[in-house]
Amino acid sequence: MKRLLFMGFGGLLLLLAFTGLNALSVLTRIQARNESIRKDYFNRDRILEQLRSDIYLSGTYVRDFLLERDPSLADAHRKELDDARLRIDANVSTYEGILRGEERLPFQRFTKELKAYFNSLRPALEWDATQRQALGYSFMKDSLLPRRMVIVQLADRISGVNQTQMDAGDKQVAILFAEFRRSLIVLLVLTLIGGTLLAGGSIYRILRLERESAQRFDEVEQARGALRHLSTRLIEVQESERRSLSRELHDEVGQSLSALLLGLGNVAAILPPETGGDARGQLNDLRGLAERTVAVVRDMSLLLRPSMLDDLGLIPAVQWQAREVSRTKNIAVHVQADALPEDIPDEYKTCTYRIVQEALHNVIRHAKAKSVRIHLGPHGNNLLLTIQDDGQGFIPEREKGVGLLGMEERVKHLHGSFHVDSSRGVGTLVRVELPLSKVDATVLT
Amino acid sequence: MTTVRIVLADDHTIMRHGLRLVLERQPDFAVVGEANNGREAIDIVVRENPDVAVIDIAMPLLNGIEAAKRIAEERVKTAVVILSMHSDESYILKALRAGARGYLLKDSAEIDLIQAIRAVSAGKAFFSPAVSSVLADDYLRQIQQQGVEDPYELLTARERELLQLIVELKSTKDIAGLLGISPRTIDTHRGNLMQKLNVHSIPELILYAMRKRLIS
Numbered sequence: 001m002k003r004l005l006f007m008g009f010g011g012l013l014l015l016l017a018f019t020g021l022n023a024l025s026v027l028t029r030i031q032a033r034n035e036s037i038r039k040d041y042f043n044r045d046r047i048l049e050q051l052r053s054d055i056y057l058s059g060t061y062v063r064d065f066l067l068e069r070d071p072s073l074a075d076a077h078r079k080e081l082d083d084a085r086l087r088i089d090a091n092v093s094t095y096e097g098i099l100r101g102e103e104r105l106p107f108q109r110f111t112k113e114l115k116a117y118f119n120s121l122r123p124a125l126e127w128d129a130t131q132r133q134a135l136g137y138s139f140m141k142d143s144l145l146p147r148r149m150v151i152v153q154l155a156d157r158i159s160g161v162n163q164t165q166m167d168a169g170d171k172q173v174a175i176l177f178a179e180f181r182r183s184l185i186v187l188l189v190l191t192l193i194g195g196t197l198l199a200g201g202s203i204y205r206i207l208r209l210e211r212e213s214a215q216r217f218d219e220v221e222q223a224r225g226a227l228r229h230l231s232t233r234l235i236e237v238q239e240s241e242r243r244s245l246s247r248e249l250h251d252e253v254g255q256s257l258s259a260l261l262l263g264l265g266n267v268a269a270i271l272p273p274e275t276g277g278d279a280r281g282q283l284n285d286l287r288g289l290a291e292r293t294v295a296v297v298r299d300m301s302l303l304l305r306p307s308m309l310d311d312l313g314l315i316p317a318v319q320w321q322a323r324e325v326s327r328t329k330n331i332a333v334h335v336q337a338d339a340l341p342e343d344i345p346d347e348y349k350t351c352t353y354r355i356v357q358e359a360l361h362n363v364i365r366h367a368k369a370k371s372v373r374i375h376l377g378p379h380g381n382n383l384l385l386t387i388q389d390d391g392q393g394f395i396p397e398r399e400k401g402v403g404l405l406g407m408e409e410r411v412k413h414l415h416g417s418f419h420v421d422s423s424r425g426v427g428t429l430v431r432v433e434l435p436l437s438k439v440d441a442t443v444l445t
Numbered sequence: 446m447t448t449v450r451i452v453l454a455d456d457h458t459i460m461r462h463g464l465r466l467v468l469e470r471q472p473d474f475a476v477v478g479e480a481n482n483g484r485e486a487i488d489i490v491v492r493e494n495p496d497v498a499v500i501d502i503a504m505p506l507l508n509g510i511e512a513a514k515r516i517a518e519e520r521v522k523t524a525v526v527i528l529s530m531h532s533d534e535s536y537i538l539k540a541l542r543a544g545a546r547g548y549l550l551k552d553s554a555e556i557d558l559i560q561a562i563r564a565v566s567a568g569k570a571f572f573s574p575a576v577s578s579v580l581a582d583d584y585l586r587q588i589q590q591q592g593v594e595d596p597y598e599l600l601t602a603r604e605r606e607l608l609q610l611i612v613e614l615k616s617t618k619d620i621a622g623l624l625g626i627s628p629r630t631i632d633t634h635r636g637n638l639m640q641k642l643n644v645h646s647i648p649e650l651i652l653y654a655m656r657k658r659l660i661s
Contacts, residue, residue, distance in 0.1 A: 256457075258552050308535055326586060
């Protein structure tokens with residue numbers, strides 16, 4: 001399709017170029033032709049006109065010669081006649097060179113008559129003054145003038161042929177023009193058809209490409225939606241896994257270990273007084289081991305998901321987390337919490353808690369902060385959480401890690417807003433707002 | 446020698462059994478009932494009216510906190526000791542608000558149980574030393590990290606005396622006798638000292654006293 005379009009556009013351009021060049025050359029040709037026809041005509045006409053006038057003049061010179069009594073003046077007239085004859089001969093030979101088919105016959109008769117005319121003059125030119133006086137008049141009237149008339153008429157006929165020829169040339173030019181017009185029309189129609197087809201093809205192709213790209217965009221959107229859904233689902237699954245693991249560790253393993261500790265204590269208490277130090281030492285070692293294991297299990301359980309979150313609510317869990325960080329990392333974490341509605345859904349509590357946890361984690365790892373202030377409370381219909389540290393800060397546009405993206409993802413899933421405000425040297429503020437008014441609708445979907 | 450009558454409530458039989466063994470070594474202790482869940486615990490306490498009820502914080506049907514609350518509402522003389530695996534102060538405050546007088550960590554139960562029962566049956570409060578020391582450490586560090594003044598310094602000598610007696614769970618009448626002042630004056634002093642310490646209830650006051658190591 002693409003190649004076809006390229007070829008089509010190329011062909012159309014070639015056609016247009018050809019039409020233009022063709023038109024130019026034809027027009028030039030016609031113009032040249034027209035000019036040559038006219039030049040030819042005027043050239044012939046001029047020669048014929050000279051012939052005619054010289055022939056007239058020749059008659060006049062003969063008459064003057066015949067009527068002249070003075071011999072010297074008569075000679076001068078004869079001389080003029082000879083000059084005219086020379087001019088006539090020159091023009092005749094010139095015209096012979098450019099003679100055309102239709103003129104040939106009248107021109108042959110013309111030259112024959114011309115020869116006869118000049119031959120008829122020859123005896124009279126030898127006459128002396130008395131002969132001229134006696135015969136001159138009748139010679140003029142009976143021989144010279146009629147002959148001259150015939151020749152001039154013949155010249156007129158050649159002129160007529162010349163005129164006809166020019167008319168024929170004009171007609172030819174007109175035919176050429178008509179042909180040119182026809183071919184121009186054909187070419188234009190072809191160009192128009194080609195252009196229309198090409199435009200149609202192009203539009204069809206553009207529409208198809210547009211449709212395809214829209215389809216692809218939809219597919220990408222769908223995939224993105226599926227991915228988002230998957231990531232949400234992953235978070236949910238992870239959270240529920242953590243919760244059940246934490247519970248299992250705490251309730252089952254922890255309780256059993258506590259019972260074990262208690263049992264070991266009881267065993268120690270009921271040992272007979274004479275029991276050796278070895279047995280008591282063993283027992284103490286076991287108790288130590290059990291105690292350490294209880295502590296490990298409790299820490300693991302809290303790390304997975306603090307029991308306060310489910311037992312006591314969001315604020316106690318956040319306060320506990322803050323105390324833990326204060327205790328173990330020597331960062332003063334201050335929590336200011338305003339009373340929240342009792343019925344905050346689990347998802348929202350978990351999301352808020354995890355953000356606090358992740359933010360504190362970031363503070364510990366990157367911020368070099370001395371203190372952190374966490375504020376948690378209702379804000380209009382929303383739950384507002386801010387976490388502000390006094391650490392070294394960072395440039396969020398450039399150094400946004402997976403942790404921040406994860407927080408943002410969690411918040412977006414609950415239709416909340418997430419902002420990180422930080423720059424070098426002024427600490428970091430994480431601000432999260434979760435819409436509590438939409439809570440019911442969100443939980444149902 | 447009067448016998449201390451005790452009810453045990455824990456959904457773990459081995460735990461309950463172990464506790465009973467510990468208690469039975471004391472000649473003046475008698476375990477008068479054992480419960481498997483919160484509801485049973487209330488029934489037995491109401492029926493037996495024991496001196497002390499040792500109640501696990503996490504039990505099916507009705508958790509230990511709710512059970513303690515209901516027992517307090519029954520107006521029995523029973524002192525409740527909450528048995529828990531959590532050492533965080535949020536749980537302690539919750540237990541105190543529910544009316545518990547003792548808070549015992551399970552992993553130190555074998556060592557502290559006797560002492561706890563003796564304390565609460567004598568009308569005092571008792572908290573596992575591990576819990577108290579965590580609270581005290583946290584408080585000290587908080588004061589240091591945040592560089593704030595300890596509000597204890599703001600209290601008058603009389604208020605400090607009063608605080609000590611309140612957190613030892615003495616009644617207003619006893620305190621009036623001990624200090625030689627009227628119950629009305631005691632109310633005024635108590636209001637002042639709670640304001641100075643920025644606490645709003647007796648359980649919070651007790652928690653504060655633990656942080657200050659005023660009680661163990």
